[in-house]
Amino acid sequence: xxxxxxxxxxxxxxxxxxxxxxxxxxxxxxxxxxxxxxxxxxxxxxxxxxxxxxxxxxxxxxxxxxxxxxxxxxxxxxxxxxxxxxxxxxxxxxxxxxxxxxxxxxxxxxxxxxxxxxxxxxxxxxxxxxxxxxxxxxxxxxxxxxxxxxxxxxxxxxxxxxxxxxxxxxxxxxxxxxxxxxxxxxxxxxxxxxxxxxxxxxxxxxxxxxxxxxxxxxxxxxxxxxxxxxxxxxxxxxxxxxxxxxxxxxxxxxxxxxxxxxxxxxxxxxxxxxxxxxxxxxxxxxxxxxxxxxxxxxxxxxxxxxxxxxxxxxxxxxxxxxxxxxxxxxxxxxxxxxxxxxxxxxxxxxxxxxxxxxxxxxxxxxxxxxxxxxxxxxxxxxxxxxxxxxxxxxxxxxxxxxxxxxxxxxxxxxxxxxxxxxxxxxxxxxxxxxxxxxxxxxxxxxxxxxxxxxxxxxxxxxxxxxxxxxxxxxxxxxxxxxxxxxxxxxxxxxxxxxxxxxxxxxxxxxxxxxxxxxxxxxxxxxxxxxxxxxxxxxxxxxxxxxxxxxxxxxxxxxxxxxxxxxxxxxxxxxxxxxxxxxxxxxxxxxxxxxxxxxxxxxxxxxxxxxxxxxxxxxxxxxxxxxxxxxxxxxxxxxxxxxxxxxxxxxxxxxxxxxxxxxxxxxxxxxxxxxxxxxxxxxxxxxxxxxxxxxxxxxxxxxxxxxxxxxxxxxxxxxxxxxxxxxxxxxxxxxxxxxxxxxxxxxxxxxxxxxxxxxxxxxxxxxxxxxxxxxxxxxxxxxxxxxxxxxxxxxxxxxxxxxxxxxxxxxxxxxxxxxxxxxxxxxxxxxxxxxxxxxxxxxxxxxxxxxxxxxxxxxxxxxxxxxxxxxxxxxxxxxxxxxxxxxxxxxxxxxxxxxxxxxxxxxxxxxxxxxxxxxxxxxxxxxxxxxxxxxxxxxxxxxxxxxxxxxxxxxxxxxxxxxxxxxxxxxxxxxxx
Numbered sequence: 001x002x003x004x005x006x007x008x009x010x011x012x013x014x015x016x017x018x019x020x021x022x023x024x025x026x027x028x029x030x031x032x033x034x035x036x037x038x039x040x041x042x043x044x045x046x047x048x049x050x051x052x053x054x055x056x057x058x059x060x061x062x063x064x065x066x067x068x069x070x071x072x073x074x075x076x077x078x079x080x081x082x083x084x085x086x087x088x089x090x091x092x093x094x095x096x097x098x099x100x101x102x103x104x105x106x107x108x109x110x111x112x113x114x115x116x117x118x119x120x121x122x123x124x125x126x127x128x129x130x131x132x133x134x135x136x137x138x139x140x141x142x143x144x145x146x147x148x149x150x151x152x153x154x155x156x157x158x159x160x161x162x163x164x165x166x167x168x169x170x171x172x173x174x175x176x177x178x179x180x181x182x183x184x185x186x187x188x189x190x191x192x193x194x195x196x197x198x199x200x201x202x203x204x205x206x207x208x209x210x211x212x213x214x215x216x217x218x219x220x221x222x223x224x225x226x227x228x229x230x231x232x233x234x235x236x237x238x239x240x241x242x243x244x245x246x247x248x249x250x251x252x253x254x255x256x257x258x259x260x261x262x263x264x265x266x267x268x269x270x271x272x273x274x275x276x277x278x279x280x281x282x283x284x285x286x287x288x289x290x291x292x293x294x295x296x297x298x299x300x301x302x303x304x305x306x307x308x309x310x311x312x313x314x315x316x317x318x319x320x321x322x323x324x325x326x327x328x329x330x331x332x333x334x335x336x337x338x339x340x341x342x343x344x345x346x347x348x349x350x351x352x353x354x355x356x357x358x359x360x361x362x363x364x365x366x367x368x369x370x371x372x373x374x375x376x377x378x379x380x381x382x383x384x385x386x387x388x389x390x391x392x393x394x395x396x397x398x399x400x401x402x403x404x405x406x407x408x409x410x411x412x413x414x415x416x417x418x419x420x421x422x423x424x425x426x427x428x429x430x431x432x433x434x435x436x437x438x439x440x441x442x443x444x445x446x447x448x449x450x451x452x453x454x455x456x457x458x459x460x461x462x463x464x465x466x467x468x469x470x471x472x473x474x475x476x477x478x479x480x481x482x483x484x485x486x487x488x489x490x491x492x493x494x495x496x497x498x499x500x501x502x503x504x505x506x507x508x509x510x511x512x513x514x515x516x517x518x519x520x521x522x523x524x525x526x527x528x529x530x531x532x533x534x535x536x537x538x539x540x541x542x543x544x545x546x547x548x549x550x551x552x553x554x555x556x557x558x559x560x561x562x563x564x565x566x567x568x569x570x571x572x573x574x575x576x577x578x579x580x581x582x583x584x585x586x587x588x589x590x591x592x593x594x595x596x597x598x599x600x601x602x603x604x605x606x607x608x609x610x611x612x613x614x615x616x617x618x619x620x621x622x623x624x625x626x627x628x629x630x631x632x633x634x635x636x637x638x639x640x641x642x643x644x645x646x647x648x649x650x651x652x653x654x655x656x657x658x659x660x661x662x663x664x665x666x667x668x669x670x671x672x673x674x675x676x677x678x679x680x681x682x683x684x685x686x687x688x689x690x691x692x693x694x695x696x697x698x699x700x701x702x703x704x705x706x707x708x709x710x711x712x713x714x715x716x717x718x719x720x721x722x723x724x725x726x727x728x729x730x731x732x733x734x735x736x737x738x739x740x741x742x743x744x745x746x747x748x749x750x751x752x753x754x755x756x757x758x759x760x761x762x763x764x765x766x767x768x769x770x771x772x773x774x775x776x777x778x779x780x781x782x783x784x785x786x787x788x789x790x791x792x793x794x795x796x797x798x799x800x801x802x803x804x805x806x807x808x809x810x811x812x813x814x815x816x817x818x819x820x821x822x823x824x825x826x827x828x829x830x831x832x833x834x835x836x837x838x839x840x841x842x843x844x845x846x847x848x849x850x851x852x853x854x855x856x857x858x859x860x861x862x863x864x865x866x867x868x869x870x871x872x873x874x875x876x877x878x879x880x881x882x883x884x885x886x887x888x889x890x891x892x893x894x895x896x897x898x899x900x901x902x903x904x905x906x907x908x909x910x911x912x913x914x915x916x917x918x919x920x921x922x923x924x925x926x927x928x929x930x931x932x933x934x935x936x937x938x939x940x941x942x943x944x945x946x947x948x949x950x951x952x953x954x955x956x957x958x959x960x961x962x963x964x965x966x967x968x969x970x971x972x973x974x975x976x
Contacts, residue, residue, distance in 0.1 A: 003208040034078055035117065037190035038138040042829035046122065046131040046144075046188075068124045070131055070186070070206070073116040073158050074265055076141040080108045081324055100139075101282040103190060110140050112248040115155050130206065137190055143246060144186035144204055151315025158246040158600070159313045162305075164212075164322035165436075165467055166617075168329055171679050174372040176338070178327050180955040182210050185246060186300040187255075187289050189669060190648070205289045207299035209244065210355035211407045214414035217369065217387075219340035220347035221422030224374040226388060227336040227350065228442060229435075232325040232365040233585050239321045241305035241357055243313060244578040256287035291489035293410035300408075310605070319468060325365075327354050338369060346479045347420055358407050363451040364473040367418065370433070372446060375424050381446035433461045433496050437469045444477060457489045462496035462542075463522065469536065475509040485674075490514060495521035500541045505531065521560065526551045533557060543717035547582070569608070571596040573865050580604055580631075581623045586612040586641075602631050608639035617641075619667070637673075648684070665703070671711075680721070688713050688733070695719060701727040701743070709733050709749065723761045725876050737784065741765030741791055742876055747772040747781050747812075757785035764788075769812040770796035772904050782814035786821060788912070790852075792875040793817065794824040797831045800862070822850040824875065827858050827895070836862040840901065850910065851875075851888055854895040854924070860903045860932075867911035873917050887921040891948065895934050899932035906935045907942050916940040920962065920971060922948040933958040946966050951975075 018917045099105050117140070125970045145160065152158055168176035184206040193200070219225050237374035259281050289295045308319045329338040340348045368388040372381040377887045383874035385839040409415070433882040434440050440461070448461065454930040478489055491514055495501035500521050505511055508529035517524065520539040525546065534553040542561040545551040549566040554610050554898040556573040568584045577687070578584070580602045585905050586594040588610025595613040602607075603623040621631040630650035639656035646660045649669045658675040665684045673691045680699040694714050699721040704760065706728065707713045715721045715738035723729055727743035739745075739755040742762035747753050767781045795812050805825075808913035810818050827835070835858060869888035878887075889907050891897050899905050907918045915939035920926075926944075928934060937943045943965040944950065952959055953971045964972050 003164070003347040005970075022625060032089070035138060037078055038140065039606055041137045041139050042192045042193040042200055043134055044137050044190060045128075045133075045201050045202060047129065048566050054372040066610045068145045068146070069121045069185075070124075070146040071152070071436070072133070072146045072247075073145065074118040074139075074140045075114070075139065075143050075144045075158065076110040076112050076247075077117055078140075079111045079119070081791065101127045103255070103281055103283050104145055106189065106480075110817050112141060114245070114247040114249050115156070116152055116158050117155065119152055121150075130201070136198075136810050139190060139192045142188055142190055143186075144184075144206060144248065146184045146206060149315075151313075151317075155314075157313040159316070160244045160356065161316065161318070162242045162244060163560075164240065164242055165320075165326045166328070166354065167464075168354075172347065173594060175869055176329070176352045177351060178352065179212075181758065182208055182212065182355040184208050185303070187286055187298075189283055192553070196242035203285060205285070205291045205295050207291075207296045208291065208355075209296075209303055209358065211358045211409075212353060212355045212414040214351065214353055214416040214517060215350050216351050216416070216418040218347040218349040218418065218420035219342055219344070219422070220420045220422070221342050223376075223423045224341040224697045225340050225342065225371055225423075226381065226442075227246065227287060227329050227340065227369060227371040227386065228337040228439065229329060229370045230327045230352075230354075231368045231370060233368075234363045235361075235366050237308060238322065238363055239323055240325060240363070241306065241360070242318070242322050243306045243311075243316065244303045245306060245313070246302060247304050250303050250304055253296050254288070254301050255283050258287060258332055274908075282494055285362040296410055300358050303359075305359060323896060325356065326435065327352070328436060338446075342374075349420075352429055355416055356407055358654075360407065369421075370443070373423055378753075380427075380448075382428050383443065383446065384426055384461060386426060387419050389419075425792070431460075432497055433464045434468055436467045437462075437471055438476060440468060440474060441477065444474075444481075448481070451550055455487050457518075458492050459489060461491045461493050463493055463501035463503055464496045464498065466502040466523075468501070470503060470505045470507060470511065470515075472507045472509060475511050475514070476505050478514050479509075489601055490516055492518055493522045494515045494519045505529070505846045520560065553594075558906075570596065570612075575860060577601070580606055580646050583607075585609055586610070586614075586639075586959045602633050604629075604631055606631075606633045608633070608635040608641045610638065611640045614641065614643045614646075616645045617643045618649075619652060620647070650698075682727075694722050698722070700724060701729065703727065705729045707731045707733045707735055707751070709751075712736065715739060720756075722725075723765065724759060741767070741783075742875060744768060744852065745781075746770075753781045755783050755791060757783065757790055763878075764874045765791045765821075765976065766794050766875050766877075767791050768794045770794065770958045771824070772812050774808055774811055780814045781817075781861070783817050783821060785818055788822065788874075790817065790821050793872075794821045794826065794875075796826045796828055800832045801833055801837055802835075806847060813847070819848050821848065822870065822873070822875070823847045824851045824853065824873070825849050826853045826855065828855040831856060831858070834861055835861045836860055836864045836903065838862045848910070851890070852894065853887075853890045854897055855892045857898070859898040859900050859903075860902055862902075863904040863906065864909070865906040866907075867908045869907055869912055870913045871915045871917075872913065886919050887945075888919045889942075890921040891924040891926060891946075893923045893948070897924075899926075899928045900932065901929045901931040902928075904933040904935055907938070908936055909938045920944050922946040922950055922968075923947045927951040928954045928959055930954055931958075936961045936963040946970055949973070 005323040007020040013914060036573060051073050058529060058659045098144055101130045114345050116633065120133050120135055140643045149160060150312050162181045166178040166180060168178045170176060186204045186206040188202055188204055200395045217227060223523040240313060255498055289298055308426060309321050309322055310905055312319050338350050340350065372383050375382050409670045414431045429645060432443050470898055481489055492918045493503055493515060501592045502523040502525060504525040504527055506527040508652060512533055517538045520541050521538055523542040524540050525544045527546045528548040529552040532554055538557040540559045543559045545566045545568050546565045547565050551573050552569045562574060562576060564580045564584050565582050568580065569587060571587045571594055575597040577599040578596050581604050583605045584602065585607045586609065591921040592594045597615050599616040599618065599619045600614045603621045618634045619631050632651045632653065635656040635658055637655050644661045647664045648669060650668045652669045654671045654675055655673055655811050660677045662679045663680045665686060667684045669691050670687045670689060671691065672689045675693040676721045677695050678697040680695055682701045682705065683703045686705045688711045690711050692712045695717060696716050696719050701721060702724045705713065709732040711733040714736040717738065718740060720910045722738050723741045723743040723745065725742050728746045729735060730748060731753050733751060735753045737754040737756055740757055740759045741755045742759040742765045744766045745753055746768045750773050753767060769781050782795065795809060797805060799808060809823065838861065848868050849866055850868055851873045852866060865920060871886040871888050907920060909915055918936060918938050920942050922944055925948060932954050941961040943963055945965050945967050947970045949971040
């Protein structure tokens with residue numbers, strides 16, 4: 001919508017502000033509490049102060065339109081009260097004294113702040129010429145700003161955005177305006193509702209802040225010209241401000257006071273003092289913020305200009321740092337720009353209005369007027385500089401002086417400057433500067449006479465900044481020119497005098513055939529449509545594929561950084577880094593295969609369809625806008641992924657072939673086919689579901705590896721997989737040799753496990769054979785290292801007599817290890833409730849059982865003997881050097897052992913161990929019935945530790961070889 005007046009950028013007909021303050025992003029508790037303590041001021045409407053309607057709102061300086069909004073911000077904090085004599089209040093004033101109006105009291109009550117407590121939008125009613133909002137306001141210091149800024153939220157900065165790129169729009173036949181950046185400020189203290197009416201009308205003076213220039217541009221030559229743009233920049237290349245902050249605390253004191261008649265009251269608060277406090281003046285709206293240059297000076301004094309590099313306020317969308325202010329002539333002629341005829345008496349002029357910041361510090365703006373001059377002999381337009389200069393010097397015919405346009409000078413109207421030129425001062429530019437779609441169209445139309453039939457025409461297109469958009473208009477024009485002239489036009493994009501510039505493709509028309517990128521300085525954004533890069537050896541600084549776009553890379557390209565938020569299909573080599581936030585498909589064709597020679601970061605969905613090579617691949621969703629789902633990289637059935645360095649934090653599914661020279665897994669990998677991995681570090685989960693996963697080099701597992709039935713995890717000879725103490729491997733298929741185990745390996749069903757000792761300087765690993773099939777005598781668990789230096793075997797007992805238990809252990813443990821490597825036996829909820837019988841004595845020593853753990857109630861029948869117990873079990877999770885872990889025979893807190901009548905439990909240490917006693921750890925219950933017995937042939941017999949319960953119903957002679965240690969803290973119950 002075009003502005004209907006000079007200063008107010010947006011007209012909102014029929015829109016009236018809501019009766020409450022705008023919804024805040026947050027509503028902090030201290031803010032709500034602070035506001036709740038304030039007095040109500042009632043419903044307020046504002047009038048334009050004095051004769052401002054005559055002095056400010058004319059055809060040059062604008063007018064208000066119905067429904068336009070200002071924002072009213074409460075910008076202070078309550079720091080005192082003057083309602084009563086309570087010690088918690090600052091003053092002992094009675095409310096009837098109106099003491100709060102006096103500036104010295106008001107300042108103690110309310111301290112100015114550089115942020116907004118509340119924001120209320122007020123709409124302009126042209127009938128009553130007032131600003132209205134039906135909400136009840138609180139007492140405090142209020143600042144008004146136009147235009148409204150709905151981005152400003154609770155306890156955040158109050159700011160106005162200065163758009164560095166503006167376009168002139170027409171106002172009748174005479175004025176071209178670019179006034180969207182201008183803004184106004186007003187201030188008023190609003191006092192409590194002393195009259196209890198609930199309504200009041202207050203004057204409000206709104207003062208424009210930025211300096212408005214009225215520039216008369218004239219062509220005094222004999223040749224026609226087209227004005228394209230006016231550009232301002234700092235001579236030293238410094239950034240220009242795009243943010244104006246409202247900061248009431250920026251200056252010590254800017255509010256003016258006026259003497260008043262001091263009220264006299266019955267409570268003694270009269271004359272010039274009240275409670276020894278001088279009361280001689282109050283703040284004046286009229287003096288503080290008058291509708292004159294004085295008021296404008298006050299408004300300007302609390303404004304601070306800044307760039308996004310200094311600070312980014314909450315809600316600011318454009319955070320780019322600007323180095324130029326650009327004012328474009330967009331619509332005046334068919335060729336774009338504004339046409340000024342030549343050979344006119346006294347010249348032909350156009351008048352434009354635009355604002356600039358009133359205070360730029362030591363920055364000196366240098367203005368340049370760009371345009372075209374008609375070259376009649378060649379029937380074309382030459383692009384260049386029509387006039388340039390600064391504000392202070394007049395050094396030549398091409399320099400114009402804005403002699404009255406001192407940005408900080410206070411004047412009631414726009415400051416007028418005239419800049420005239422002729423063809424003698426024209427400075428041609430061979431490298432035409434393209435900053436926008438309009439620039440490009442003007443440039444192309446100016447070259448129409450140079451298009452020759454049956455030729456390939458390459459147009460070097462020098463791009464500056466981030467504003468060039470290739471839309472339907474551009475592509476339609478190229479289509480038309482190619483068809484009309486029977487030629488083919490290519491736009492060769494490169495940045496002009498900078499390290500980079502941006503080109504956005506915003507069309508669904510076929511476009512890429514018209515473009516080339518040669519020197520790696522263009523940031524190319526594909527905003528929508530389906531497009532393919534098919535020209536080889538293109539060179540981009542960056543490629544961004546947005547949400548509604550599909551982009552196909554079908555030819556080798558050098559792209560330093562690629563970011564995909566849409567769909568990206570890669571069937572060629574990309575030299576550079578790729579970051580995927582949505583869907584990417586890596587594929588190959590008959591001519592090319594995908595190759596990313598850089599870092600490929602997948603944060604959403606990536607599919608490998610053909611043979612793909614990636615230098616470095618990171619699979620993890622860290623993208624703020626990508627949702628909470630994990631990133632998924634899928635290698636399809638026909639896919640092959642060759643990657644040098646792969647880090648997975650989310651999920652990889654391999655249905656084809658995965659070749660990784662280095663793999664760090666912190667997430668999940670599903671291998672359903674063939675995987676060849678070197679230097680694996682696994683801290684997540686690897687599912688070997690089918691096929692063969694082959695490891696080479698040195699590999700480590702601290703997570704979980706699951707090997708399914710009919711699948712195989714193989715480690716090549718001369719290489720190792722170190723299953724660390726935290727590592728778990730579940731094997732239903734094959735786990736081949738060259739595994740070093742200091743963690744736990746579970747053999748399940750017909751699984752086969754072959755290991756080769758333990759990890760150096762680590763605990764002895766455990767091979768758990770509890771879930772292995774008894775009948776799989778040919779598929780046993782095997783450790784190449786025998787004895788104490790090798791792995792422990794652990795088994796959860798399913799048998800009720802020792803002979804059956806012995807046969808099972810012999811069937812499941814390799815002949816290489818049976819009777820040599822230590823065994824841990826566990827009775828748990830899956831085990832029978834009894835063990836042993838009177839005819840088959842329970843000698844459990846053939847399997848070299850060094851440790852027994854009982855986690856259920858177990859009744860022993862007959863004699864059950866363990867002859868190879870070892871206090872110093874060094875299996876993973878058991879610290880042999882800590883007495884609390886020296887549990888050769890252990891009844892856990894869930895366990896209970898009943899030595900039945902005529903039964904005997906015999907604990908003996910193995911011959912290989914030097915301990916003089918066997919530890920029996922009772923944290924559950926040990927119960928010896930009347931004719932039951934406890935025995936041992938170990939020299940110092942059995943010592944009982946723990947904190948459980950020992951019940952002896954037998955004669956002391958039947959259990960005398962088991963003694964209570966000094967560390968036993970449980971119950972020791974002996975029946976008489």
